[in-house]
Amino acid sequence: MQEFKRYMHQNLMLCIMLCMIFAFTSPCAVAKENSLIRFPRLDVKADPNEAYVLDLLQLILQNTPKRYEYSPTKSRMLQGRAIYEMTREHGDVDMILTMTTDEREKKLIPIRIPVDKGLIGWRVALISPKIKADFSTIRSIDDLRKFTAGQEQDWPDVAILKANKLPVTTSSSFEPLFGMLQAGRFDYFPRSIFEVYGELSNHQEYGVHLDQNIILHYPAAVYFFVTPRRPQLAEDFRIGFEKVLANGSFEKLFLKHNQASIGKTNIKQRTVIKLNNPHLNINSLPLQRSELWFQP
The missing domain is CATH 3.40.190.10 (Periplasmic binding protein-like II)
Known part of the structure; x- marks a missing residue:
């Protein structure tokens, strides 16, 4: 009888210890997972816009209501694969920066502020x-x-x-x-x-x-898209982006990285060939906000 009591006491203590460990570590693990944003490492030798995108990402994340960290995926992937990962229940990608289409806006959560100002x-x-x-x-x-x-x-x-x-x-x-x-x-x-x-x-x-x-x-825009698994991340990110728009820091960063390219292109000396974009509903673009768009 004494042995049985000792056995039960040992098992009870073990259960209490396991519960305490779970109580203290699990919320931390969940919090860490919820604060991490996983980006796809895209299939390019060198992304010419990497410095601009990382600077902008950092700027936005400094202004979100909640603090987030971003991390690239271990392996490179094509855009199509990255978008697929964002639609999976346990996919490996949380956010991507890509050109918008009606189909992508149905599958994912678009942050409708053009990172490229329509360039x-x-x-x-x-x-x-x-x-x-x-x-x-x-x-x-x-x-x-x-x-x-x-x-x-x-x-x-x-x-x-x-x-x-x-x-x-x-x-x-x-x-x-x-x-x-x-x-x-x-x-x-x-x-x-x-x-x-x-x-x-x-x-x-x-x-x-x-x-x-x-x-x-043709009408087009590059947006940040968020996986539908994380609507709160999308809302926090939108709030952060709006803040950097309002305080002028987005415009300053955009010009720093893109003004030289715009100048070198000499748009007004070129023949403009206009194309239709049948895969994007033009009414979905925030065209009423002129400050978001490049005007040649």
Whole structure:
């Protein structure tokens, strides 16, 4: 009988200790998980906007009601895979920065403040030196239809170009596109003002040129998107973003990182070719807030 009592007492003490450990550690673990934002490490050699995005992210997170930390995923992934992870019940990604579409806005929670001020919809062309003379004769969308664009297969731009009856060749990932352009697999690589100069600098070995003749324009925006698993994160992030808009620090940061690219592009000296974007409801864009948009 004495042995039984001792056995029961030992087990009771063990249960109490386990409960105390769980009580003290579990909330901390949950709190840590809820304060961490996991970003996808995207499939690019060097992201030309990384410094801008990280500076902006830091600025916003300094102004959210709750303190958050961000962490890149261990492995690189394509945009499509990152979005899939955000829709899974136990996915590995909490937030992504990407171009908006109606479909993405249905699946995820958009923070409807354009990080790029709409520059993603202003596209200049990277070309091979071999077609420079031919490309300089383009004056209309009909002229452009004689040439083939190159894009990554899961980018929204593929559907936009095709909807405007512009031929497109795709690659399963980003980096091979420069080699494909150099080899003549397609004629031009439309890139936004927001991206192109950093990409040119990072891929000089391919000898591609920036066309000085045309610029494509279609309604578009780059948003932060949050997984539907974390609506409170989305609301906190929106509040933080609105604060940095109101105090002028967003505009200052945007100009610091993008003003030189805008100036070099000489938009007013180019032929503007307007495209429709049938995959984005223009009424979903915050167009009534003129301070959010770039005006050439």
